[in-house]
Amino acid sequence: MVERTKIRQEYLDKLAELIKIPSVSAKKTGLTEASDLIKTFFQELKADHVIVDNEYEFPLVLAQFKSAKTDAKTLLIYNHYDVQPAEPFDLWHSDPWTLTERDDKFFGRGVDDDKGNLLARLTALAEYLDENQYQLPVNIDFVVEGSEETASRGLAQYLQKHADFLKNDLVIWESGGYNSKEQQELNGGTKGIVTFDLKAKTAGRDLHSSLAPVVDSAAWQLVAVINSLRNPDGTIAVKGVYDSVRKASERELALVDQYSTIDEHLLVDSFKLTAALLNNRDKTDLLKALYFSPALNIEGISSGYQETGVKTVLPAEATAKLEIRLVPDQDPRDIFDKVAAHLQEHGFTNVKAVYTLGEKPYRSDLSAPEIQRVIKATEKVYGKDISLLPTTPGTGPMAYFYDNFKSPITAAGIGYADSADHAPDENVRIKDYFDHVDFIKELIKSYD
Numbered sequence: 001m002v003e004r005t006k007i008r009q010e011y012l013d014k015l016a017e018l019i020k021i022p023s024v025s026a027k028k029t030g031l032t033e034a035s036d037l038i039k040t041f042f043q044e045l046k047a048d049h050v051i052v053d054n055e056y057e058f059p060l061v062l063a064q065f066k067s068a069k070t071d072a073k074t075l076l077i078y079n080h081y082d083v084q085p086a087e088p089f090d091l092w093h094s095d096p097w098t099l100t101e102r103d104d105k106f107f108g109r110g111v112d113d114d115k116g117n118l119l120a121r122l123t124a125l126a127e128y129l130d131e132n133q134y135q136l137p138v139n140i141d142f143v144v145e146g147s148e149e150t151a152s153r154g155l156a157q158y159l160q161k162h163a164d165f166l167k168n169d170l171v172i173w174e175s176g177g178y179n180s181k182e183q184q185e186l187n188g189g190t191k192g193i194v195t196f197d198l199k200a201k202t203a204g205r206d207l208h209s210s211l212a213p214v215v216d217s218a219a220w221q222l223v224a225v226i227n228s229l230r231n232p233d234g235t236i237a238v239k240g241v242y243d244s245v246r247k248a249s250e251r252e253l254a255l256v257d258q259y260s261t262i263d264e265h266l267l268v269d270s271f272k273l274t275a276a277l278l279n280n281r282d283k284t285d286l287l288k289a290l291y292f293s294p295a296l297n298i299e300g301i302s303s304g305y306q307e308t309g310v311k312t313v314l315p316a317e318a319t320a321k322l323e324i325r326l327v328p329d330q331d332p333r334d335i336f337d338k339v340a341a342h343l344q345e346h347g348f349t350n351v352k353a354v355y356t357l358g359e360k361p362y363r364s365d366l367s368a369p370e371i372q373r374v375i376k377a378t379e380k381v382y383g384k385d386i387s388l389l390p391t392t393p394g395t396g397p398m399a400y401f402y403d404n405f406k407s408p409i410t411a412a413g414i415g416y417a418d419s420a421d422h423a424p425d426e427n428v429r430i431k432d433y434f435d436h437v438d439f440i441k442e443l444i445k446s447y448d
């Protein structure tokens with residue numbers, strides 16, 4: 001048996017090596033290098049199978065560790081090796097591509113999202129294997145993708161392709177951690193999303209604005225379309241959009257009521273809101289809307305002249321980028337088609353809707369027996385005061401997994417409220433990092 005501190009140091013060195021690679025999916029840099037390095041990590045752990053699949057846009061790393069038990073269950077661990085760009089560099093207090101220890105924390109791009117989570121899990125596996133003569137009580141599969149930060153392009157195809165190989169009983173999600181009340185949070189879902197552009201064109205070229213009394217403009221038409229899509233209370237005014245919305249169950253409503261750290265005062269204070277909350281919601285309505293309802297957002301609008309000074313122009317073109325966050329059982333394509341039909345029905349013939357991205361929603365009430373196993377392991381390491389949420393208000397590719405495996409999914413991880421994912425000074429607390437190592441070991445042990 002190797003000394004535990006030695007293994008932990010060895011895997012911190014590996015984390016440093018991985019963070020050194022700027023594997024930014026948005027820029028398509030470092031992806032081959034990072035996926036190859038992770039492949040060697042799995043090989044060193046003597047995985048039964050390691051595959052780097054390059055068929056689709058971003059290389060996918062798969063690894064399988066087999067249990068000798070004939071009736072062994074399978075645990076699937078999902079992570080990603082791509083990271084967000086590190087810019088603006090001058091706001092970092094240490095080099096984003098160098099794993100740096102400071103104030104009992106680790107800093108670096110990807111240290112929480114998501115390279116640190118992957119390496120904490122590999123540390124746990126390495127220790128468990130070392131302490132148990134390389135015998136596992138459960139099969140463990142890893143899926144490590146390279147496009148999580150750019151809508152998981154190719155992941156759905158990869159999972160379908162390897163569905164038989166990756167059959168499992170439980171999926172542990174890429175990241176998670178402590179909420180703002182310092183409770184370790186288990187998360188059972190993600191919202192979906194559909195994004196689209198609206199493009200208005202009303203003339204062959206921009207016109208002199210003296211024609212405004214008689215000629216309509218692309219800018220006005222676009223504004224009219226956007227206004228027609230939403231009611232003043234924030235609900236979506238597109239026919240049929242709510243038809244497939246699954247009602248939250250009593251348990252889901254109770255979990256959100258008990259564990260969500262968000263309320264109306266927190267939103268107003270932390271964002272210095274001057275706009276009223278939509279529909280003047282109280283906490284119950286606010287949480288229902290946030291976790292269980294779809295919402296339409298304008299990501300950006302542009303048209304005409306927006307530089308310094310004045311230009312009296314009547315714009316021939318106007319564009320806007322919009323998104324609708326989706327909840328089960330809404331389908332991105334179907335919701336987009338309903339928006340397109342809305343434009344037709346309302347006679348907006350000069351405005352076209354163009355589909356850009358879509359991801360399906362997934363949600364669970366965390367009552368599945370395999371999730372109870374995770375809850376027990378969590379309580380052992382973090383104590384009884386943990387948080388259980390059926391979904392986050394954010395989006396992720398959980399549905400791709402559920403569609404293929406129908407196994408329960410939950411998020412857990414090394415982060416905390418100030419981890420600053422996607423931002424300068426991304427960090428995790430060193431204690432949280434190693435607590436997650438212990439948690440994964442507990443989880444593996446629970447199959448014994």
Ligand SMILES: [Zn+2]
Nearest residue numbers: 113149421422
């Ligand atoms: Zn991220």
